[in-house]
Amino acid sequence: MAIYQKIATQLREEISAQYTPGDLLPPENQLADRFDVNRHTVRRAIDELVQDGLVRRHQGLGCRVVQKPIDYALHDRAAFSHNLNQIGLGLETEVVGCRVAVLPEALAERLALADPPRIIELQTRRFIGSEPVCLIRHYLFDLPDDALNNFSEGSLHTYLLQNFDLVLQRGTTRLRARMPTFDECNQLAISRGIPVMEVHTRNYCRQSGALREYSIARSRSDYFEYRVEPTP
Template sequence: MALYRKIATQLRDEIITQYSAGDLLPPESRLADRFSVNRHTVRRAIDELVQDGLVRRYQGLGCKIVQTPIDYALHDRAAFSHNLNQIGLGLETEILRCALSTLPDTLAQQLDVAPGTRVHELKTRRLIEGEPVCLIRHYLFGLPEDGLDAFDGGSLHQFLRDQWSLDLRRGTTRLRARMPTFEECSQLSITRGVPVMEVHTRNLCHRTGQLREFSIARSRSDLFEYSVEPKP
C-alpha cells in the first residue's frame, strides 16, 4: 500500500474515534513531522479524506472535520423544514427567486399536466447554522396570483397550511446522484468533487390527492443520507 494511503487510513481511524465535527486536524507540517514524511505525502493523504467526505479544507484555517451525515427520512410528511426540526436541526430559508411562470413543456409532459400551465416558481436555499446544505426549486399549482406574496422564508409547507389551508403529503419520489454544476458549487460552498443528491418529489393535496407541488431538491451528499420509510 502506498505510504500516503497508510497515513490516510490511520488518520481516518483517528477521526472516527478521537475527533468531533468541527475539530481541526493538526497542520500539515506537524503531521509531516509525526509521520516522518514530506508535506506533499501528507497532502495526498488528506486528499483521500476530503474525497471520503470526512474533512474539508478552509483557506487560512486548515482542515476541519465534517459533521456526521444527516439521516433524512423520506416518508409521507413532505415538509423539509419540519423533517429536519424533528431531528433537532434548525433551518434557515433564503429565497433566491419567486415568480409566476409557465411550466416547461417537457416537465408538463412528465407530470401529465396541460401545456402552458401557469405555476408559481420558487427557488430557495436552505442553511443549517449558516452553512448552505440544499437548493430547492418548487413548482406550485393552483395558487392565486398573489399566493406567495406574503412568504418571506421559513417552512413553505407551514405557510401553505396557514395561508391557504393546503396540507401536502409526499407522492412519488425519485433520487439520483450527480456531479454539481459550477453554479451549484458556488451556492452550496462545495467543490466539483462532492456529488449532489437530486430528489424529485410530487407533493399532493392531502384531502383531494391532486398534484399541488413538484419540487427538485439538490442536497450535499457529504451532509445527507436518505432513508426510505415503508408505508405502515
C-alpha cells in the same frame, strides 16, 4: 496501496474514533513528521478525506472535521423544514427567486400533462447555522399569482397550510447522485469533488389527492443520508 492512501485510511479511523465535528486536524507539517513523509504526500492523503466529505479546508485555519451526515427520513410528510426540526435541527430559508411562469414542457411531459399549466416557480436555499446545505426549486400548481408574495422565511409547507389550508403529502420520490455544477458549488460552498443528491418529489394535496407541487432538491452529500421509510 500507495503511502498517501495508507495515511488517509489511518486518519479516517482516527477521525471516527477521536474527533468530533469542528475539531481541527494537526497541521500538515506535524502530520508529515509523524508519518515520516513529505508534505505533498500528506496533502494527497488529506485530499482523500476532503473528497470523502470528512474534512473541509479553511484558508489560514487548517482542516476542520465536518459533522456526520444527517439521517433524513423520506416518508409521507413532505415538509423539509418540519422533518429537520423533528430531529432537533433548525433550518433557515433564503428565497433566491420567485416568479409566475408556465411549467417547462419537459416537466409537463414527465407529469403526463397535455398542456403545460401556469405555475409559481420558487427557488430557495436552506441553511443549517451558517452552512448552506440544500437548494430547492418548487413548482406550485393551482395557487393565486400573488400567493407567495409574503413568503420570505421558514417552512414553505407551513406557510401553505396557514394561508391556504393546503396540507401536502409526499408521493413519488426519485433520487440520484451527481457531481455539482459550478453554480451549485458556489451556492452550497462545496468543492467539485463532493456530489450532490438530487431529489425529485411529487407532493399531493392530502384532502383531494391533486398534484400541487413538484420539487427538485439538490443537497450536499456530506450533510445528508436519505433513508426511505415505507408508508404504514
